[in-house]
Amino acid sequence: xxxxxxxxxxxxxxxxxxxxxxxxxxxxxxxxxxxxxxxxxxxxxxxxxxxxxxxxxxxxxxxxxxxxxxxxxxxxxxxxxxxxxxxxxxxxxxxxxxxxxxxxxxxxxxxxxxxxxxxxxxxxxxxxxxxxxxxxxxxxxxxxxxxxxxxxxxxxxxxxxxxxxxxxxxxxxxxxxxxxxxxxxxxxxxxxxxxxxxxxxxxxxxxxxxxxxxxxxxxxxxxxxxxxxxx
Amino acid sequence: xxxxxxxxxxxxxxxxxxxxxxxxxxxxxxxxxxxxxxxxxxxxxxxxxxxxxxxxxxxxxxxxxxxxxxxxxxxxxxxxxxxxxxxxxxxxxxxxxxxxxxxxxxxxxxxxxxxxxxxxxxxxxxxxxxxxxxxxxxxxxxxxxxxxxxxxxxxxxxxxxxxxxxxxxxxxxxxxxxxxxxxxxxxxxxxxxxxxxxxxxxxxxxxxxxxxxxxxxxxxxxxxxxxxxxxxxxxxxxxxxxxxxxxxxxxxxxxxxxxxxxxxxxxxxxxxxxx
Numbered sequence: 001x002x003x004x005x006x007x008x009x010x011x012x013x014x015x016x017x018x019x020x021x022x023x024x025x026x027x028x029x030x031x032x033x034x035x036x037x038x039x040x041x042x043x044x045x046x047x048x049x050x051x052x053x054x055x056x057x058x059x060x061x062x063x064x065x066x067x068x069x070x071x072x073x074x075x076x077x078x079x080x081x082x083x084x085x086x087x088x089x090x091x092x093x094x095x096x097x098x099x100x101x102x103x104x105x106x107x108x109x110x111x112x113x114x115x116x117x118x119x120x121x122x123x124x125x126x127x128x129x130x131x132x133x134x135x136x137x138x139x140x141x142x143x144x145x146x147x148x149x150x151x152x153x154x155x156x157x158x159x160x161x162x163x164x165x166x167x168x169x170x171x172x173x174x175x176x177x178x179x180x181x182x183x184x185x186x187x188x189x190x191x192x193x194x195x196x197x198x199x200x201x202x203x204x205x206x207x208x209x210x211x212x213x214x215x216x217x218x219x220x221x222x223x224x225x226x227x228x229x230x231x
Numbered sequence: 232x233x234x235x236x237x238x239x240x241x242x243x244x245x246x247x248x249x250x251x252x253x254x255x256x257x258x259x260x261x262x263x264x265x266x267x268x269x270x271x272x273x274x275x276x277x278x279x280x281x282x283x284x285x286x287x288x289x290x291x292x293x294x295x296x297x298x299x300x301x302x303x304x305x306x307x308x309x310x311x312x313x314x315x316x317x318x319x320x321x322x323x324x325x326x327x328x329x330x331x332x333x334x335x336x337x338x339x340x341x342x343x344x345x346x347x348x349x350x351x352x353x354x355x356x357x358x359x360x361x362x363x364x365x366x367x368x369x370x371x372x373x374x375x376x377x378x379x380x381x382x383x384x385x386x387x388x389x390x391x392x393x394x395x396x397x398x399x400x401x402x403x404x405x406x407x408x409x410x411x412x413x414x415x416x417x418x419x420x421x422x423x424x425x426x427x428x429x430x431x432x433x434x435x436x437x438x439x440x441x442x443x444x445x446x447x448x449x450x451x452x453x454x455x456x457x458x459x460x461x462x463x464x465x466x467x468x469x470x471x472x473x474x475x476x477x478x479x480x481x482x483x484x485x486x487x488x489x490x491x492x493x494x495x496x497x498x499x500x501x502x503x504x505x506x
Contacts, residue, residue: 010501018501025493065421065467067316068364071396072425089429093393116406117398122429123358130429138406 073121073168077133081152084159085127092120092130095157100134104147114140114148115172125172133168256345256361256437261459262325265305268343274301274330274339280377280401290399291338291383291442296487301339301443302331306456314368314418316410320466321364321421321458332370332452341457344438347428351462359428361386361395361437363460368418369402369453371409374446376401380453383442386426388435395426397439402446402453421456423465431476434479457480 012020069075083092100115118134124131136145152162161175161178163171248387258269275297280290311317313332320326330339351359367382379401386396400407402417409417429433443455459465 014500021493021500023495025490025497027490033266065318068317068423069419070423070425071398072290073421073427089388089393090391093391096394116400116404118394119397119424119426120393120395121427122432123356124427137404171351189279 042219055090056216061178071119071120073119073124073133075133076165077117077119077120078134078135078165079152080163080166080168081134081157082161082163082171082175083130083132087130087159088197089130092132095132095152095160098155099148099151099157100132103223104144104151106141106144108140108144110231111194114144119152119168121168122170125176127172127176129169129172129175131168250267256347256351256462257343257439257460258345260343260363261323261458262293262305262327263323265302265307265325267327268368269303269343270327271342272300272339273298273342274337275299277336277444279449280381285446291444295338295444296340296442301337302333302454303339303341304328304331306407311368312413313370313416314366314410316367316411317366317418317456319375319456321456321468322465323458326456326458327453328456329441330445330452330454332368332454333454334347334445334450336447336449339443339454341441342438343460344436346430346434346436349433352430352433353462356427358430359432360425360462361428361439361460362424362462362465363439364421364423364439364458364465366419366421367400367443367453368412368416368456369409369450370446371402371415371417372446372451373387374401374448374451376404378447379403380446380451381442381444382439382453384424384455384457386424386437386439388432389438390435394422395428398422415451422469423459424466 012015044109057168081095083095096118101113103113114136115134116137119133119134121131123129136148140148149162153160163174168173248437259266259438260269269325277295278292281292304327305326306319309319311319327341329341330337347359347361351361351362361367365382365384368382369382371379381399381401383399385394387394400409400419404408407419409419426489428437441455441457443453445452455486
């Protein structure tokens with residue numbers, strides 16, 4: 001046999017490594033295409049080396065477990081303040097400082113202000129609006145509640161629209177249907193009832209338990225989500 | 232045996248794809264290290280809430296927020312006798328318990344600050360999210376409000392101090408839907424919080440703080456369970472059955488690419504052997 005026909009043998013070590021790599025490739029391919037159960041997706045969402053949880057685009061979006069509560073942009077709050085587009089972030093924090101965490105007229109129990117819960121959300125809806133959803137304490141005096149709501153839409157917050165008894169996502173949807181003049185703060189909204197934006201005719205949110213607060217009816221409303229409008 | 236350069240390159244790429252997201256927000260956010268690694272514990276004593284406005288962080292005396300940690304622990308698969316309907320652990324195999332039931336007018340704080348990265352963007356809306364779950368369990372001794380056990384959870388953006396989420400409640404506070412536990416204990420079901428951030432918040436640092444306090448007259452306790460800090464949806468509780476399972480964070484595309492790379496590597500090894 002001439003030199004050209006000599007075939008060098010692959011060493012056993014190389015054969016072994018090659019075989020192992022090929023097997024690993026097959027294993028990865030199988031794992032990549034193996035149907036993933038919801039359970040596996042849930043575990044994948046949180047099972048990392050350090051136990052931290054982070055976004056995993058393959059993870060399922062589980063419903064809220066029975067007996068638990070969600071605090072999200074879909075959660076119904078007593079009030080949702082929707083801010084005009086491009087409102088600087090510092091204005092939202094000033095809203096918290098000047099409207100929510102100070103006593104206006106009459107303090108809640110033990111001289112405290114009346115904020116119970118606050119959730120700030122960014123870039124909601126197609127207009128990418130910012131919101132502050134908040135609940136007041138159950139024992140908030142009427143006079144203080146009125147003062148809080150009035151402060152929420154006056155002064156530097158005059159272009160803020162306040163919605164009652166709905167989620168942030170529902171509020172930004174309704175905000176988008178309001179007349180431009182109202183969104184720009186041009187409407188006469190100094191009276192408290194007017195700041196609770198009514199739902200446009202025919203608007204219906206099938207997933208949101210919002211209260212429909214019509215300014216004309218606000219005085220007679222006894223819902224927890226509806227502010228007292230006595231002055 | 233000299234390792235061919237293409238093989239080294241492939242191995243490096245494969246290792247990169249298979250590694251977990253090291254830069255995900257919150258270190259040990261699920262407490263799956265069975266410790267408070269990555270977190271800062273603090274606390275002090277509770278002389279009672281300050282009477283001035285409001286019942287938020289500003290109401291909590293500085294002596295309650297010191298560097299002397301109050302009681303804190305990691306719990307696994309247990310039933311809390313004071314709130315037996317809570318499913319523990321909430322996520323994975325472990326849940327943190329901030330403060331405890333023993334009383335003593337102690338406060339415990341749990342804090343971590345971390346940066347938001349592109350990894351924390353939710354594909355559903357293209358925005359970063361911070362998500363977590365908490366459940367306060369507080370004894371209700373019917374003291375005056377400023378003497379009651381209380382909890383406070385707050386998340387803020389560090390650069391401008393903007394408060395992104397906060398909730399404060401003392402035990403039995405009007406309007407807060409406390410559930411009745413055993414004896415004089417009350418609790419809230421796990422609250423699954425989802426804070427939607429702005430796209431521009433990538434690169435910002437956010438800070439989470441949890442405060443739990445006994446009553447100020449010392450005889451009654453209160454604590455908060457917390458878990459699942461991160462950017463993914465907090466999955467339903469599963470007890471201890473699915474915990475500490477490690478799944479590489481490479482997704483289907485990554486695994487497919489990894490398979491291809493391994494095949495190339497196998498080919499390189501065998502081809503070099505025949506050369």
